[in-house]
Amino acid sequence: MAAPADLLDSLHVVDLPMRRRFRGLDRREAALVRGPEGWAEFSPFPEYDDAESARWLAAAIEFGWSAPPTPRRDxxxxxxxxxxxxxxxxxxxxxxxxxxxxxxxxxxxxxxxxxxxxxxxxxxxxxxxxxxxxxxxxxxxxxxxxxxxxxxxxxxxxxxxxxxxxxxxxxxxxxxxxxxxxxxxxxxxxxxxxxxxxxxxxxxxxxxxxxxxxxxxxxxxxxxxxxxxxxxxxxxxxxxxxxxxxxxxxxxxxxxxxxxxxxxxxxxxxxxxxxxxxxxxxxxxxxxVGRVEPDPALLERWAAPPERAAWWRDRITRCAALL
CATH class of the missing domain: 3.20.20.120 (Enolase-like C-terminal domain)
Known part of the structure; x- marks a missing residue:
């Protein structure tokens, strides 16, 4: 399993505008990390506690650090x-x-x-x-x-x-x-x-x-x-x-x-x-079906403010400790 340092070293937090208000949101934040198999996403909604959010982190680690099952359709x-x-x-x-x-x-x-x-x-x-x-x-x-x-x-x-x-x-x-x-x-x-x-x-x-x-x-x-x-x-x-x-x-x-x-x-x-x-x-x-490679220019264009990036770093660290 990935160590917290592995997650944080590749971390990019983005803040994306939405076309329509959905689930009470006008913008969507997400934390993206890169593992040996490719990019993965950690984006539990802000109101979710660490116990629930830890499952989202486990999913991101699985996708970034191991190959997915053989696809039956493309x-x-x-x-x-x-x-x-x-x-x-x-x-x-x-x-x-x-x-x-x-x-x-x-x-x-x-x-x-x-x-x-x-x-x-x-x-x-x-x-x-x-x-x-x-x-x-x-x-x-x-x-x-x-x-x-x-x-x-x-x-x-x-x-x-x-x-x-x-x-x-x-x-x-x-x-x-x-x-x-x-x-x-x-x-x-x-x-x-x-x-x-x-x-x-x-x-x-x-x-x-x-x-x-x-x-x-x-x-x-x-x-x-x-x-x-x-x-x-x-x-x-x-x-x-x-x-x-x-x-x-x-x-x-x-x-x-x-x-x-x-x-x-x-x-x-x-x-x-x-x-x-x-x-x-x-x-x-x-x-x-297939992995997605983020564009570095878009990661920079939509980077979350430093205080929000710090908030996500802390959240990842806390959730990783629960896995």
Whole structure:
């Protein structure tokens, strides 16, 4: 495993502007490190504690210091991600994802209303047309009753699945019981990646799809183990990564035995700048599999202020001590 000195010697912290406010952020910070196998990214969100963030560091070390599993495919079909924007902005957001025929739509945003969600999803359906696929992501913000009401209102738009509609496993199990007749699967995200036992929610019958994010799960191989343990069809997603981090997600998606759903690895389109001259963004609805080499000029152009770089250095040191 890499020593803290190995990580810090190659460290570049970047501060990237975003095209759209997403997850409450207008800018995205990330720490990039270089190992013997190539560049890797450490970018847990600032509010995450060291224990949770240490898994992200383990993932960066795995990707930078060891070769990924043998890929089974060289391109990954991806979905568009629609933040909680007004309905009138939906078409402009979807235009950032050329060729993508699946859209993940954020709902249950703080400060928004159920009517806002309906209007947004309706606009997505109108833009994608009848053949497009729509999945919703509530980030666990609905109660069971709220989720049930929302599904009934939104089912007319032909939903592919609901991602983490409620927070707890017990709530998800109850929601599944109530909406089973609608044939809208529940996809497990936070219930997997924030759990001590990532497969527990699947065993309890809380969902029918598993969301895999390489960084929060500790790396590509731990994520593959989670997929195998749940026995559920998997969707690989990202955490608003730079192209370096998205390359790790693409390597995970490439290694899965089966990939029945489009993956959430197109979020580079939400960034107004990136660290690579050829960023990993959707082209004809797919992203390529392969490592990304940052451009030194872009690393310098988007370098975070010294105080933020120091903050990330301290964070890496603390998290490394937990591994």
């Amino acid at each position: 391109v990954i079909p991806v979905n568009a991600t629609v933040p909680a924007v007004p309905a009138d902005d939906v078409a402009a957001v979807l235009a950032l994802y050329p060729g993508c025929r699946t859209a993940k739509v954020k709902v249950a945003e703080p400060g928004g209303t159920a009517d806002d969600d309906v209007d947004r999803v309706r606009a997505v359906r109108a833009t994608l047309g009848p053949e497009g696929r729509i999945r919703l992501d509530a980030n666990g913000r609905w109660s069971v009753d709220e989720a049930e009401r929302a599904v009934h209102r939104l089912a007319e738009f032909d939903l592919e699945y609901l991602e983490q509609p409620c927070e707890s496993v017990e709530e998800l199990v109850e929601l599944n019981r109530r909406i089973r007749y609608l044939d809208v699967p529940v996809a497990l995200d936070e219930a997997v990646r924030k759990a001590d036992d990532p497969a527990a929610a699947a065993r309890a019958g809380a969902g029918g799809v598993v969301i895999l994010k390489a960084a929060p799960l500790g790396g590509i191989r731990p994520a593959l183990a989670v997929a195998a343990a749940t026995g559920l069809p998997a969707v690989v997603s990202s955490a608003l990564d730079t192209s370096v981090g998205l390359a790790m997600g693409a390597a995970l998606a490439a290694a899965l035995p089966e990939l029945p759903y489009d993956c959430g690895l197109g979020t580079g389109s939400l960034l107004a700048a990136d660290v690579a001259t050829d960023p990993l963004v959707p082209v004809d609805g797919v992203v390529r």
